[in-house]
Amino acid sequence: METLPPVKLGVTILLPFAFMLALHRRAEAFYVLKARPIEQSKHQFILEISLPIVAGIITAIANLIIRGFPMGSGLTLILGCLVMGFFLALDMSLARERTVIEDAISKTPLVNPPKHLYSLTRKFTLVAFTATLFVSIVIGLVISRDFFWLAKLGTSTPGYIAASGKSVIYEIYFIMAVLLAMVINIILSYSKNLKLLFNNETDILERVSSGDLSRLVPVVTNDEFGVIAGHTNTMIDGLRHRIQLMTSLELAEEVQQNLLPKHPPEIPGLDISGISKYCDQTGGDYYDYFYLPHKRLGILVADASDHGVGAALHMTTARAFIRFGADAYKGAPQLLNTVNRFLTRDSMETGRFMTAFFLEIDYPAKTLKWVRAGHDPAVLYDPSRDTFEHLTGEGTALGVVEDLDFHENSRQGWRPGSILVIGTDGIWEAQNTENEMFGQKRYHEIIRKHAAGSAADIQNGVIDAVESFQGDADQEDDITLVVIKLL
Numbered sequence: 001m002e003t004l005p006p007v008k009l010g011v012t013i014l015l016p017f018a019f020m021l022a023l024h025r026r027a028e029a030f031y032v033l034k035a036r037p038i039e040q041s042k043h044q045f046i047l048e049i050s051l052p053i054v055a056g057i058i059t060a061i062a063n064l065i066i067r068g069f070p071m072g073s074g075l076t077l078i079l080g081c082l083v084m085g086f087f088l089a090l091d092m093s094l095a096r097e098r099t100v101i102e103d104a105i106s107k108t109p110l111v112n113p114p115k116h117l118y119s120l121t122r123k124f125t126l127v128a129f130t131a132t133l134f135v136s137i138v139i140g141l142v143i144s145r146d147f148f149w150l151a152k153l154g155t156s157t158p159g160y161i162a163a164s165g166k167s168v169i170y171e172i173y174f175i176m177a178v179l180l181a182m183v184i185n186i187i188l189s190y191s192k193n194l195k196l197l198f199n200n201e202t203d204i205l206e207r208v209s210s211g212d213l214s215r216l217v218p219v220v221t222n223d224e225f226g227v228i229a230g231h232t233n234t235m236i237d238g239l240r241h242r243i244q245l246m247t248s249l250e251l252a253e254e255v256q257q258n259l260l261p262k263h264p265p266e267i268p269g270l271d272i273s274g275i276s277k278y279c280d281q282t283g284g285d286y287y288d289y290f291y292l293p294h295k296r297l298g299i300l301v302a303d304a305s306d307h308g309v310g311a312a313l314h315m316t317t318a319r320a321f322i323r324f325g326a327d328a329y330k331g332a333p334q335l336l337n338t339v340n341r342f343l344t345r346d347s348m349e350t351g352r353f354m355t356a357f358f359l360e361i362d363y364p365a366k367t368l369k370w371v372r373a374g375h376d377p378a379v380l381y382d383p384s385r386d387t388f389e390h391l392t393g394e395g396t397a398l399g400v401v402e403d404l405d406f407h408e409n410s411r412q413g414w415r416p417g418s419i420l421v422i423g424t425d426g427i428w429e430a431q432n433t434e435n436e437m438f439g440q441k442r443y444h445e446i447i448r449k450h451a452a453g454s455a456a457d458i459q460n461g462v463i464d465a466v467e468s469f470q471g472d473a474d475q476e477d478d479i480t481l482v483v484i485k486l487l
Contacts, residue, residue, distance in 0.1 A: 016054075016055040016056075016058040016059045016062070017052075017055045017059070019055070020051040020052070020054065020055040021051075023051070024047075024051060027047055027051070028044070028047060031043055031046075031047055032044050032047060032096065037100045037103070037104060037220055038100075038114065038219065038220055038221065038222060038226070040096050040097075040100055041093045041094070041096045041097035041100065041221075042093070044089070044092050044093045044095075044096040044097075045089045045090065045092070045093035046089075047089075048085065048088055048089030048092045048093065049082075049085040049086055049088075049089035050085075051085070052081040052082075052084060052085035052088065053078065053081050053082055053085055055081065056077050056078040056080070056081030056082070057078055057081075059074075059077060060073075060074030060075070060077050060078055061074070076141070079137070079141075080138075082134075083134045083137075083138055086130065086131075086134060087131075087134075087182040087183075087185075087186065090127065090186050090189075091182075091185060091186060091189055094186070094189035094190060094192075094193055095189065097193055097220070097221070098189070098192060098193050098196065100220050101193065101196045101197060101200075101218070101220050101221075102196070104218030104219075104220045105196075105200050105218055107218075112219060112230050112233070113219065113226065113227050113229075113230025113231060113234075114219060114221070114222045114226045114227065114230065116222060117222060117223070117224075117226075117227060118222040118223055119223060119224065120221075120223035120224050120225065123223065124190070127186070131183055131186070135179045135183070138175060138179065139172065139175065139176065139179075142172060142175055143172065194225075197220075197221065197225045197229075198225075200217065200218070201217055201225070201228065201229060201232065204216070204217045204232065204236075205232065208235075208236060208239070213236050213239055213240050213243070216232075216233045216236055216237075217229035217230075217232045217233055219233070249280075249281040249282060249309070250281065252281065252282045252309065252312060253278075253281040253282050256282050256283075256312055256315075256316070259286075259316065259319060260274075260276055260286070260287065260288075261274060261287070261288060261289055264289065264455075265289045265291065265297060267297055267363060268363075269363050269486070269487050270297070270361065270363060270484060270485070270486065270487065271454055271455040271484070271485035271487060272289070272299075272455055272482070272483070272484050272485075273454070273455035273456040273458075273459045273482070273483050274287045274289075274459070274480075274481065274482040274483070275459055275463065275479075275480070275481055276478065276479070276480045277463065277475075277478070277479040277480075278307070278478045278479075279307055279426070279474070279475040279476060279477055279478055279479075280307055280308045280309075282308060282309055282311075282312035283307050283308070283311060283312060283315075283478035284303060284304025284305065284306060284307050284308075284310075284311025284312060284314060284315045284354070284478060285301075285302070285303050285304070285315070285424050285426070285478035285479070285480035286300070286301070286302045286303075286304070286315045286318070286319055286480070287299070287300060287301045287302070287422075287480050287482050288300045288319070288322070288323075290326045290329070292329055292360065293329070294362070295362070295363065295364055296360055296361065296362045296363075297360070297361045297363070298326065298329070298332070298358065298359070298360050298361075299358070299359045299360075299361065299422065299482055299484065300322060300356060300357070300358050300359075301356070301357050301375065301422040301423070301424065301480055301482055302315065302318060302322075302354055302355065302356040302357075302375070302398075303354065303355045303356075303375065303424040303425065303426075303478070303480065304318065304352065304353075304354045305351075305352050305353050305354065306352070307477060307478050310352070311352075311478075314347060314352050314354065314399075315354070317343065317346060317347075318339065318343055318354050318398065318399075321338070321339040321342045321343060322335070322339050325338045325339055331408065332358045332360055332369060332370065332371040332406070332408055333371055333405070333406040333407060333408050335358065336356065336358060336371055336373055336395075336398065336406045337404060337405065337406055339398060340373070340398045340399065340401075340402070340404050340406075341402055341403075343398050343399040344398075344399050344400065344401065344402040345402065346399075347399045348399065348400070348402070352399060353374070353397040353398060353399040353400050354373075354397060354398045354399055355373055355374040355375040355376075355397045355398070356371075356373040356374070356375055356397075356398055357370065357371075357372055357373070357375040357376075357377075357378055357422050358370060358371045358373075359378065359391075359420070359422065359484075361484070366412070366413045366414060367410060367411070367412055367413075368380075368391070368410065368411040368412075368414070368420075369408055369409070369410045369411075370391050370393065370408070370409050370410075371393070371395060371406050371407070371408055371409070372391075372392070372393040372394070372395040372409070373395045373396065373397055373398050373406060374395060374396055374397030374398070375395075375397075375424075376423070376424070376425055377390040377391050377392045377393075378390070378391040378420060378421060378422040379391075379420070379421045379422075379423075379443075379444070379447065380411075380414070380418060380419070380420050380421075381418065381419040381420075381421070381444075381447050381448065381451065382414075382415050382417075382418050383417055383418070383419070383448075383451040383452075384415050384417065385415070386448070388444055388447075391409065391411070392409070393407065393409040394407060395407070414486050416486070416487055417451075417485070417486070417487065418485075418486045419447060419451055419455075419458060419483065419484070419485050419486070420483075420484040420485075420486060421447060421458070421462075421481065421482070421483050421484075422481070422482045422484075423443075423462075423479075423480065423481045423482070424477075424478065424479060424480040424481075425477065426475075426476075426477035426478050426479040426480070427443060427462065427466055427479055427481065428440050428442075428443050429477060430466050430469060430470055430475070430476075430477070430479070431470070431473055431476065432469055432470055432471050432473050433471055433472055433473045438465075438466055438469050438470075442465065442469070443462070446458075446461050446462050446465045447461075447462070449461065450462075454485065455483040455484065455485045456483075458483045458485070459481055459483045462481055462483075463479070463481065466479065
């Protein structure tokens with residue numbers, strides 16, 4: 001084999017590596033930077049490990065063909081390129097991932113969970129195994145080569161052998177130190193990336209806990225951190241929608257409360273108090289007062305099917321029809337006939353309906369007239385006789401059948417101090433934690449107990465009793481109560 005001058009040999013070896021180095025920037029721009037951010041670190045690793053291996057293969061083949069280098073030397077060169085390329089590629093890949101993370105923290109390019117999970121523990125195990133394998137191979141090859149070299153020296157020059165042994169030991173220590181430095185560098189790079197991901201995730205969650213939902217966690221890895229970040233973003237998005245919904249519900253609650261009477265009517269001889277208490281922020285119960293011709297007063301209590309937003313919208317629609325019809329009032333049956341006709345056209349296909357009780361009080365004539373539209377009867381309590389009378393009558397709920405003809409019921413006279421109570425079934429059907437109902441009996445007992453008080457006292461007594469009876473149980477239905485004390 002021809003002995004080459006060091007300069008020619010260096011050119012032969014360095015030229016392929018110089019070419020790959022010159023190619024690196026363009027290859028990185030084309031192959032790495034054009035990839036999705038979440039894929040860039042993987043592309044960077046492939047690029048960085050490929051270029052040294054290709055350069056090593058080209059160098060080995062060139063020296064084998066042109067210079068006649070032995071095959072073993074070429075394989076050793078390729079193996080060295082593979083080992084160095086692995087550590088270099090891993091470090092560059094982690095650096096690229098770190099850059100992507102830092103950019104993403106300020107820009108948040110991706111927010112959805114990764115489609116494919118590449119476990120962080122599995123990747124770390126693979127890297128640790130590969131690094132250990134390469135370190136073992138390199139040290140093993142160096143030791144084997146040095147022992148083979150020492151064995152060839154023989155015993156003729158003991159002093160030279162001792163000096164060579166020290167040289168071998170120093171060489172092994174040097175190689176181990178280099179490999180250890182590369183392993184430590186990889187560990188530190190991993191640590192920096194994990195710290196970035198952890199700190200950013202923690203910062204976002206701290207913001208969420210304080211009510212700040214303005215930022216999302218960037219999803220820049222395909223590992224557990226990426227999955228957690230993606231699901232955290234889903235949670236934040238859900239919280240945003242929930243807050244928007246709650247804000248809308250609060251507005252709907254405010255609007256609906258404005259639809260209810262602010263104050264009871266002030267009519268001599270009548271003490272009136274009314275309340276609606278919804279189980280959700282909005283509900284389907286409704287009560288209202290109407291000043292009618294000839295010093296009469298109309299009182300309506302209605303209960304839309306179900307509760308919540310849908311019931312509230314149904315109630316609002318019905319209220320508009322009732323208010324419109326009350327302007328041309330000719331009697332409770334005609335009013336409810338008109339309301340039912342319009343309400344049925346709007347809601348018949350939805351399956352929603354509304355029960356109603358309309359009471360007309362003619363105080364000068366001491367007459368009660370009422371129409372029941374599927375609603376529970378009102379209760380008339382006479383404290384002087386301690387008797388309860390139910391204002392019954394036939395009638396179908398509103399919104400079920402378009403062609404209905406409601407009938408009016410009437411009662412002449414009442415004893416002073418009598419109490420007329422109109423409520424919804426949310427009162428007597430309220431349940432406690434043992435699934436026991438409040439019931440009509442308790443309802444009557446509370447009215448009897450507070451009969452000497454004002455209409456507001458009776459109303460508050462009923463509401464307080466129901467709440468106390470329910471205890472820790474949730475309110476499952478809306479509650480509306482109108483109390484009229486006939487003086």
